[in-house]
Amino acid sequence: MKLQLSEADLAFRDEVRAFLREHLSEAVRRRSRIGMHPPHDGDRMAWNRVLAARGWAAPLWPREYGGTGWTHLQHHIFEMECRLAHAPELRWQGIKLIGPVIYTFGTPQQKARWLPPTLTGEYTWAQGFSEPGAGSDLASLKTTAVLEGDQWVVSGQKLWTTEGQFSNMGFFLVRTAQTERPHRGLSMLVLDMASPGVTVRTIPMINGDHSTCEVFLDRVRVPQDQLIGEPGTGWDQARFLLSNERTSSADLYKAFADLERIRDIASREQRRGRPLIADPSFARQLAALEAEVRALEWSVLRVMAQAPSDHPIGAAASVLKVRGSELQQRLTELAGDALGPRALREYTREQAFADGGGDALWHDAVAGVSADQMYLRAVTIFGGAKEVQKNIISKLAFGL
Ligand SMILES: Cc1cc2nc3c(=O)[nH]c(=O)nc-3n(C[C@H](O)[C@H](O)[C@H](O)COP(=O)(O)OP(=O)(O)OC[C@H]3O[C@@H](n4cnc5c(N)ncnc54)[C@H](O)[C@@H]3O)c2cc1C
Incomplete structure (x- = not known):
């Protein structure tokens, strides 16, 4: 269809x-x-x-x-x-995550100050939510911000901060009060990553990249007016932001690009004297995956059409996240299957780039297939782990 x-x-x-x-x-x-x-x-x-x-x-x-x-x-x-x-x-963190939070919850001054440089890419944003011991259970986070005069003083540690090393701005979920219900003591704070007391250390990933970081905050001073909304309303902003993140993590458009990549690989690979793409068993697997990607496309369009504004909420965002992330993993697995035992040898992106187009066996579409397969183990974790998304769906969609 x-x-x-x-x-x-x-x-x-x-x-x-x-x-x-x-x-x-x-x-x-x-x-x-x-x-x-x-x-x-x-x-x-x-x-x-x-x-x-x-x-x-x-x-x-x-x-x-x-x-x-x-x-x-x-x-x-x-x-x-x-x-x-x-x-x-x-970079999605600015355009898709914090931008909508700023124009929805920010003051006129905050909008005027932060939105234009986010649009042009001058501000590169890092998302500081997760901590050691606070990922799925985000409300238990321990990083504190204490008001001293007209500044928040922030201390703690964030973990898995994607592209923290390339970011000049950060939006951090911090604890501004100890409350009976832990999520009611949280606030969203914007800080300059070059502030004294901020230390960013990259984390080596399984695919050889350094795409995430640890961020250490040692008495970082942040002007009082860089807190979004009222103190204690950070949880509402975080939930709003996460529903956008979950829809982006479904990454429908990457799935279509992955289908093209698999077709490219399978048209060049030979099995039993003919291109792999002509092999009925492989063609069936590819067609089945394409049908599922198209079904996801319809679901994304339906959800977007029904969303009250520009952000899908609740169970729908979680359904798209679970489905889209699983599909991404299956697509890279099929790309690896198409290479057969050759997938064991990693043809790196750098090698492909240096090769200038490659040959029939090692070419641009093959670059990074094994690395992607390893990295995409993470797609069912970031933006909210799959098991937790299923809990949300069962609660919000089925009332369980
Ligand atoms: C590549 C990558 C990039 C990331 N980028 C960022 C970023 O930029 N900013 C940021 O703030 N965070 C980021 N994260 C962190 C991510 O949001 C967390 O890893 C995620 O929320 C899971 O939290 P956790 O790692 O603490 O695992 P845990 O919460 O400890 O979960 C461990 C396991 O237990 C399961 N589990 C936990 N609770 C339940 C439950 N109630 N019911 C059933 N199962 C449960 C989980 O599903 C998971 O399988 C990133 C993570 C990765 C891997």
Whole structure:
């Protein structure tokens, strides 16, 4: 089943395609397709500026803060075209996570100060929620912020802070009061990552990357007016933010790009004297996965159409997160299966990049297949572990 686009939507798609043709060089597309990140992080920043100049950096934000006013279907078309054209993916922490929190809960001063540099990518944001001993049970977090004069003094430790080493701003969930119900003592604080007392240490990941960090906060002084909303309302903002994060983590557009990658690999791999893609058993597996990705696409569209504003809430966000993250894992597993025993040898992104296109066996689509398979063990954990999402679904959708 495919989407039937109206004339207007087709014209919009053509406009997006023309924009991508004009502004996205082959070199950037190739680096982005291989996943050369973060050595070529400059691509992402440059692309952010191009989109911001066109007014397309944060399509779902309200128009008054720099959004586009597009329909959800137009937004869907835009995201899909960008991903299939291998445009660099913008940092989601600013555009998709804290941006909506700021324009929904922030003061006029906070909006004026933080939203414009978030749109242009000048502010690169880190999400400081999880701590050692506080992940699924976020409300038990121990990092404190104590008001001294007109400054919050923050002490504690955060863990798994994605891209903390590349961030100049952070939004941190901290404890501003000891309350009977622990979540009612939490607040959302914005801090400059260059503040004295902030130490960021990278964590080596199983795939060889250093995409997450530990962040140590030693009496970090933060101006009082950098707390969003009233003290003690951080839990409401965190729940709002997490429903957006869970929908992003479903990463539908990556799933479509992964299908293309598998097709590319399977068209070149030979089994019993013919391309793997012509093997009925493999073709059946690929078709079954594609059907599931398309079903996810319909679900995302349905949820977005029904959402009261730009954020799906409750059980729907958790359903998309569980389904999308499981699919991502199965897609990388099929890419590995397509390579057969050759998947045991990791063809790194750096090797692929240096090879300049490679050969029939080792080429861009193969780059990082094994590394991705290992890293994506994490996709059913970050943004809220799968088991916890299932608990949320059983409670909110079925009242159990
Ligand atoms: C790659 C990666 C990037 C991340 N990026 C960030 C980031 O940028 N910012 C940030 O703040 N955090 C980040 N996280 C942290 C992430 O949100 C947590 O890892 C996640 O919420 C799980 O928490 P935990 O690691 O403490 O595991 P735990 O909460 O200890 O869970 C361990 C296991 O127990 C299960 N479990 C826990 N509670 C229950 C329950 N009630 N019922 C059933 N099962 C349960 C879980 O499902 C899991 O399988 C990242 C994590 C990873 C792996």
